[in-house]
């Protein structure tokens with residue numbers, strides 16, 4: 318093996334030669350409709366787990382490849398199958414855990430898809446299909462980077478590799494912590510690469526260094542023991558809808574910012590993001606203004622946000638002239654990095670109880686809590702990864718990005734492996750539309766992501782340890 322074979326240019330050529338076959342394998346995987354939600358056939362998730370396990374075994378570099386199912390943390394039900402694998406490092410070398418997930422979101426409104434969600438199709442340099450980006454492309458990035466690594470270094474390279482290809486990320490990672498506990502031996506690692514995020518654009522790579530946490534709960538607002546005719550009693554007693562809407566309005570200030578004492582923000586520089594880009598991404602209607610204050614990305618990445626995502630109340634079609642006794646709403650809170658989900662939950666609950674109008678009764682459902690995530694960007698793995706991204710994107714500097722959304726399992730990884738450096742990389746770009754109809758993967762990003770990971774692993778192996 319010469320130095321030339323592992324030079325950036327040689328690896329670029331190698332990865333370019335491997336990408337077409339990787340794309341074919343990705344298509345095969347997309348054809349398996351591995352929706353992990355209840356009500357969808359779990360046989361498909363099992364089939365995609367078996368597909369991934371077979372590909373990992375074909376690499377012939379792991380000591381062990383297993384498919385596991387474990388109990389969910391909050392019930393006695395078993396979760397969906399995950400694929401785990403491990404090869405031990407040479408003494409003194411680090412182990413890298415490569416994470417992705419093989420399950421997908423449901424296709425949603427099938428009429429809104431321009432091609433069959435489970436029959437992948439290439440149009441305009443993009444592969445369309447459910448899971449084409451999120452996150453089956455992540456699985457193929459890992460597989461192809463390992464294949465390239467083995468080709469360059471031979472199969473007796475020094476770093477250890479662990480694999481965790483989850484089967485229920487899109488259904489709340491309910492058995493994630495049980496898997497971590499039951500299979501710590503297979504998963505223990507020094508560096509964790511989570512390939513499930515996105516890039517600033519097709520041409521600008523990102524390393525995700527912060528994620529907002531989340532708190533989601535249902536809240537039932539009640540004011541009356543029973544329904545009454547609104548003509549007989551309306552105007553003298555509050556109905557539950559009036560109380561619920563008044564209560565919700567007290568979560569926001571006049572500018573639409575969050576007005577809950579104790580919900581904190583975080584401060585760090587953010588890239589420029591224009592109002593026009595925001596309009597483009599969000600579909601903001603003519604004349605509708607932004608909410609909140611400060612740079613746009615600071616609001617999205619580093620400030621809390623509160624959204625009412627659902628309401629149980631009579632439908633318009635069934636509406637009668639009735640004072641509604643009780644209304645249930647679903648509240649979704651994005652928690653800024655730096656605040657724990659539990660603290661945020663306390664703050665919002667205290668605020669709601671303190672501001673409930675007319676003595677309305679509140680009943681809170683059990684909250685779902687996911688902690689925010691903030692990377693220590695001084696870690697050595699971060700600089701190695703930033704160099705790999707820059708080289709894979711032909712010299713373009715990567716963005717240290719925040720993400721407004723949450724990946725709650727990352728907090729679980731931090732808890733279980735507190736000393737590991739976590740790198741959140743991605744194969745998506747703003748046009749990927751993960752979770753929506755017409756989800757797609759940029760083929761250019763796919764190749765660059767494979768190259769970046771190949772460079773990262775090769776250089777990590779070659780670095781002095």
Ligand SMILES: [Zn+2]
Nearest residue numbers: 451452486513
């Ligand atoms: Zn995902």
